[in-house]
Amino acid sequence: MVLRNPFVTVIVTGVPGVGKTTVLGKVAEMLESRGKRFLVVNFGDYMFSEASREGWVRHRDEMRHLPLRRQLQLQEMAARAIRIEGEKRLGEEGVLLVDTHAVIKTSTGFWPGLPENVVKELRPDSIVLVEAPPEVIHERQMRDRGRVRSDIGGVEGIRELLSFARSAAMASATLVAASVYIVENVEGRPEEAAARIVELIERLR
Amino acid sequence: MVLRNPFVTVIVTGVPGVGKTTVLGKVAEMLESRGKRFLVVNFGDYMFSEASREGWVRHRDEMRHLPLRRQLQLQEMAARAIRIEGEKRLGEEGVLLVDTHAVIKTSTGFWPGLPENVVKELRPDSIVLVEAPPEVIHERQMRDRGRVRSDIGGVEGIRELLSFARSAAMASATLVAASVYIVENVEGRPEEAAARIVELIERLR
Amino acid sequence: MVLRNPFVTVIVTGVPGVGKTTVLGKVAEMLESRGKRFLVVNFGDYMFSEASREGWVRHRDEMRHLPLRRQLQLQEMAARAIRIEGEKRLGEEGVLLVDTHAVIKTSTGFWPGLPENVVKELRPDSIVLVEAPPEVIHERQMRDRGRVRSDIGGVEGIRELLSFARSAAMASATLVAASVYIVENVEGRPEEAAARIVELIERLR
Numbered sequence: 222m223v224l225r226n227p228f229v230t231v232i233v234t235g236v237p238g239v240g241k242t243t244v245l246g247k248v249a250e251m252l253e254s255r256g257k258r259f260l261v262v263n264f265g266d267y268m269f270s271e272a273s274r275e276g277w278v279r280h281r282d283e284m285r286h287l288p289l290r291r292q293l294q295l296q297e298m299a300a301r302a303i304r305i306e307g308e309k310r311l312g313e314e315g316v317l318l319v320d321t322h323a324v325i326k327t328s329t330g331f332w333p334g335l336p337e338n339v340v341k342e343l344r345p346d347s348i349v350l351v352e353a354p355p356e357v358i359h360e361r362q363m364r365d366r367g368r369v370r371s372d373i374g375g376v377e378g379i380r381e382l383l384s385f386a387r388s389a390a391m392a393s394a395t396l397v398a399a400s401v402y403i404v405e406n407v408e409g410r411p412e413e414a415a416a417r418i419v420e421l422i423e424r425l426r
Numbered sequence: 427m428v429l430r431n432p433f434v435t436v437i438v439t440g441v442p443g444v445g446k447t448t449v450l451g452k453v454a455e456m457l458e459s460r461g462k463r464f465l466v467v468n469f470g471d472y473m474f475s476e477a478s479r480e481g482w483v484r485h486r487d488e489m490r491h492l493p494l495r496r497q498l499q500l501q502e503m504a505a506r507a508i509r510i511e512g513e514k515r516l517g518e519e520g521v522l523l524v525d526t527h528a529v530i531k532t533s534t535g536f537w538p539g540l541p542e543n544v545v546k547e548l549r550p551d552s553i554v555l556v557e558a559p560p561e562v563i564h565e566r567q568m569r570d571r572g573r574v575r576s577d578i579g580g581v582e583g584i585r586e587l588l589s590f591a592r593s594a595a596m597a598s599a600t601l602v603a604a605s606v607y608i609v610e611n612v613e614g615r616p617e618e619a620a621a622r623i624v625e626l627i628e629r630l631r
Numbered sequence: 632m633v634l635r636n637p638f639v640t641v642i643v644t645g646v647p648g649v650g651k652t653t654v655l656g657k658v659a660e661m662l663e664s665r666g667k668r669f670l671v672v673n674f675g676d677y678m679f680s681e682a683s684r685e686g687w688v689r690h691r692d693e694m695r696h697l698p699l700r701r702q703l704q705l706q707e708m709a710a711r712a713i714r715i716e717g718e719k720r721l722g723e724e725g726v727l728l729v730d731t732h733a734v735i736k737t738s739t740g741f742w743p744g745l746p747e748n749v750v751k752e753l754r755p756d757s758i759v760l761v762e763a764p765p766e767v768i769h770e771r772q773m774r775d776r777g778r779v780r781s782d783i784g785g786v787e788g789i790r791e792l793l794s795f796a797r798s799a800a801m802a803s804a805t806l807v808a809a810s811v812y813i814v815e816n817v818e819g820r821p822e823e824a825a826a827r828i829v830e831l832i833e834r835l836r
């Protein structure tokens with residue numbers, strides 16, 4: 222059986238610097254102005270709130286110093302908490318948007334952002350990949366050094382990460398019969414990418 | 427445990443315009459002339475017959491207007507019906523060939539043609555990708571506008587679709603320990619691609 | 632729930648000719664000199680010992696002549712035997728290194744080396760891909776014709792195999808929430824690749 226939530230569930234992913242959060246802000250504005258019932262959640266926020274509740278960390282920065290297996294446990298706990306939140310706050314007409322990554326590059330390799338235990342908890346209808354040319358992402362990362370923490374390895378490193386994100390998204394989508402939806406975030410026009418995501422939401426219904 | 431049917435099961439996939447149906451026709455002729463017991467089924471036909479039986483549609487064209495979640499349900503129902511048909515019609519010496527797609531491009535994104543719930547129902551020994559150079563596929567699509575419905579986005583779009591088809595096929599194959607078998611359909615020589623598929627069938631036994 | 636062994640488990644993969652076995656030899660030396668408890672196992676050896684125990688073969692070469700479905704059964708039996716060996720020989724502080732392939736090219740196609748039934752038995756923390764430029768791998772294969780049996784299809788064939796290895800590794804990693812860790816084996820400097828794997832092991836703890 223295909224696992225689905227009563228509400229439409231869209232996971233929005235993108236590599237650091239692609240402008241995903243700006244795009245999601247525009248999506249929220251558009252859904253708001255249309256009077257849609259929706260919820261945008263940030264996966265990392267839920268990991269932090271689960272970790273705090275368990276008393277494992279006090280500050281967000283402490284999370285990445287937790288043992289890896291504990292981080293993986295948090296990933297699964299966050300997925301479950303997000304689904305429960307959706308069930309509480311959204312009816313059949315609602316839309317859940319989850320802001321996260323298809324793949325995360327760390328010093329221990331490329332981790333799937335949506336491994337089986339997470340994606341089967343979230344039950345998405347679609348996994349969105351917000352993309353941009355590697356050169357553009359690189360420039361944005363250079364401008365925004367404070368916020369983008371990880372060293373992604375220049376334009377070639379970004380190209381590799383984008384490629385792993387695609388195959389990771391497809392592997393996750395295969396587990397839950399979701400679609401993979403590519404959205405280009407053209408420099409300076411995040412509202413276009415947002416409009417394409419709103420279009421997707423309308424069609425998933 | 428590795429899931430397998432008593433008979434050899436080969437899923438034959440290819441993007442629209444690659445010439446898959448022609449190749450499968452040749453495969454059928456070759457198996458026929460060798461006196462093999464086999465069954466070639468079209469996945470879409472089974473989706474339609476399941477949908478008709480349920481009274482959800484009367485014409486094939488109505489299928490793509492069904493709600494997406496119903497289409498996904500039909501996909502799973504078709505997979506089960508195909509396996510049952512194989513069990514009825516084929517013994518241990520038989521071969522089941524399933525004509526379908528590794529990935530389907532629609533306005534809601536790239537959908538896996540063989541998500542977990544489908545591929546575990548079909549239980550293939552091998553997933554074949556019939557491929558051709560993007561430029562050749564593009565030309566065939568242009569010649570055959572009536573039949574090939576979807577706008578695939580030019581040569582670049584076809585290249586992207588071929589790439590997603592490969593990663594989707596590998597993701598599906600990983601779930602059932604099947605192989606991914608690449609066959610190039612050289613322009614004007616579908617019998618060569620067919621011969622390679624017949625070779626595969628002989629070796630899977 | 633994320634499946635994990637009590638000990639750290641790292642699967643080391645690489646295409647024939649990439650120099651994986653040399654690298655793993657260096658990793659063993661480094662772990663030895665640091666007084667680490669570890670176990671390096673070769674997946675093929677375990678398949679052979681399982682096959683011998685069952686009386687299915689007497690010589691290693693006979694294995695590839697077994698029916699394909701029996702080979703798949705052996706693959707799963709080997710995975711279980713390896714995990715049991717790890718449980719017997721390693722405590723929580725130990726490290727299990729499994730020498731195998733992410734994908735295997737044969738006349739019946741590209742077979743996943745870590746299909747669901749195998750990877751969920753092995754329960755890796757990380758899947759390492761030892762890589763090198765296709766041209767370098769090709770040269771090594773040419774020098775070493777005796778040992779490298781399969782015809783991999785020249786530089787283009789190696790490039791394709793490397794690409795399938797990446798998507799297969801990511802598909803397997805998605806099933807068990809493992810990372811995919813890329814290590815380049817630079818010609819003449821296997822100790823650098825080995826050092827990167829030792830670094831990974833330290834960080835996975």
